[in-house]
Amino acid sequence: MNSMNNLVIDAQRLWNDLIETARIGGTQKGGIRRLTLTDEDRRVRAWFREQCQALGCDVRVDDVGNMFAIRQGRRSDLPPIAIGSHLDTQPTGGKFDGVLGVLAGLECLRSLADARYETNAPLMLVNWTNEEGSRFAPAMLGSGVYAGVFDRAYAESRADREGVSFGEALDQIGYRGPWLAGSIPIGAMFELHIEQGPILEAEGDTIGIVRGVQGMRWYDVEVRGREAHAGSTPMSMRRDALTASATLICDLDRIARAYADAVATVGTIAVEPSSRNVIPGSVLLSVDLRHPDAEVLNRLESELKEALDALGEDHGVETSLTRIWDSPPVHFHEDCVAAVRGAAEACGYRTREMVSGAGHDAAYVARVAPTAMIFVPCAGGLSHNEEEDASFDDCKAGAQVLLQAVLSYDRQFA
């Protein structure tokens, strides 16, 4: 049996797997369109099952389609250490989002098999269903049901735009498995993922040691002024809902910049009546606030409210704020984070401790098992896009750190 430090993943084999599976749902622009529970998803699942079975794994499917490929370890009394992510993509998704985490996990299993390396705990490679949420909202539905965030019946009833329910789609591709979601235990989970942001690339770091996931709050904001003629209404007599909203957007930018690690985004805005020569009478806009610390999120929310209240006085408008979603910050398990940190340092990569800005399956699994994530750079921070790109070397680094983190974590069970 090789010692841990001699075990090196086969980066070319990983890359070949990335290229090969990217053909399933591959788009002309070099991306992937592989919506969850479609025929493309069925094909990549079949490929995944075949590869895992070829490595001697027992592949189980639960009742929301999550796939678990179990490789036995020395001790059968321990729950498996999981490596997981997702093989579904956005409608115009890239080749790495989710896929890298699963295929790097597969490469870990291949490398261990080649080396005839026996872990103490069993290992388990997981393909979570419907991480993207593009076909069936919300996102991370499979890991969410697994972790008890969503009710099974709720998940089954989610419908796509054609009215097909999640439950029907499971049956259509034959992936409603016999195992109750959550009944297959996870001792810990490690998820490798592209950063989907620009920080690692900009800072020249290779490995992001992800300590947790930001808290996130979504709001609907309505600003009501008075629709009026653009030519005959003097500036001093206006109650312009759009100018008031623009003030809010500028305020929000200033508020977020005042707190380290805070982000605030207005992604959508709609004005009524939306005519070139009519002063907007009402505006609807979305606000997305994120921060790793719930206390700071509270303060951001307070400042947002104050800014909104000030609009009433300054612009003569009425406003309303509705919080439509609140996802609390996730703190990954220190043992798992330490395993990632140790592995990355042992490999000699430039690292950066970070908090994920986006949601991931690991965020839900963290509710029921010790969990951590590893980030690698993606070009320009671009993701959810057919031009999404990650380098051969960074994929290799991510997979290597993933393997060594898992083995490091496993050593406690010796």
Add this chain to the structure above:
Amino acid sequence: MNSMNNLVIDAQRLWNDLIETARIGGTQKGGIRRLTLTDEDRRVRAWFREQCQALGCDVRVDDVGNMFAIRQGRRSDLPPIAIGSHLDTQPTGGKFDGVLGVLAGLECLRSLADARYETNAPLMLVNWTNEEGSRFAPAMLGSGVYAGVFDRAYAESRADREGVSFGEALDQIGYRGPWLAGSIPIGAMFELHIEQGPILEAEGDTIGIVRGVQGMRWYDVEVRGREAHAGSTPMSMRRDALTASATLICDLDRIARAYADAVATVGTIAVEPSSRNVIPGSVLLSVDLRHPDAEVLNRLESELKEALDALGEDHGVETSLTRIWDSPPVHFHEDCVAAVRGAAEACGYRTREMVSGAGHDAAYVARVAPTAMIFVPCAGGLSHNEEEDASFDDCKAGAQVLLQAVLSYDRQFA
């Protein structure tokens, strides 16, 4: 023959005409839907022709449907003094916009007939075709062809949403007249209109002495940043097209307020990709700048350009500005304005000198004949709305000033 000062219009008769014609295309909410060259327009035109002919007028129709009801004066060597506005409405229009100007003109003719008053010059009541531009863009098409602003063939080819051309619609309702547009001379024109703005009401004035029409420039603005993930892109690394646009909207508000009588409006805004958790990559917005003085408009445009340029540096975005329309300021004829001023003062009304913020048929007619306008208040400045409202007393005041201004102007031809 009565002296001018004894001639008082019959306000109840005017009001009755307003009520009666409001039934043609009347809406449940108390407004009017009487789009140009529809069957409703045909019906109100027939009513108008009948009333004018009953007063002994000769009604002529030109080849773009403009209607001219001529009442002979003492001298047949003079071109007629016109009173004009429009009987077409917005899709959800009010009872006063345009209609008041025509029916007040009709009431002037009725009062003169009752008093057997003979003017020096002939009088001519005009109903201009397609002032609103709701069915066939652009607005003020009939007066525009009359004044040589638009080519006749261009007007005929304008199509509505069903693909029916302006020319076809003229034929359908039988209002392609035998007279060449522009061939029926106008010696001067007076147009009474509701203000369509809030100033008179707010200031407690009854009569607006309209000295001209603001210059108006329309622009398309494009702001291109970088689409990115709302969660994983730090504030410092964003190129947020919407935050940049919001800054521009606030700047524009400040710029306009720095110049007396300037107005600036952003009436439409569209963001891409318009997703709650994606930083907007691009924004399209409209800018409407107006001022009575072309030189000030130039300065406003320069400051708009500077504000746009500053966005590039401050927000890392690229911008473009396209001027899509430029309507120069209109200065009404001092003789006509003086006639309005003298009439309003003689009647003892509180007056205000003003410049129209909106376009009107009078703005085009002013290119070919001495012209002026009279404004009366409308409730809350509301127009292009079924709730548009003007009081009995203000309609009376407007019609009275209209009559006396016309008679005052006519006295020079004694």
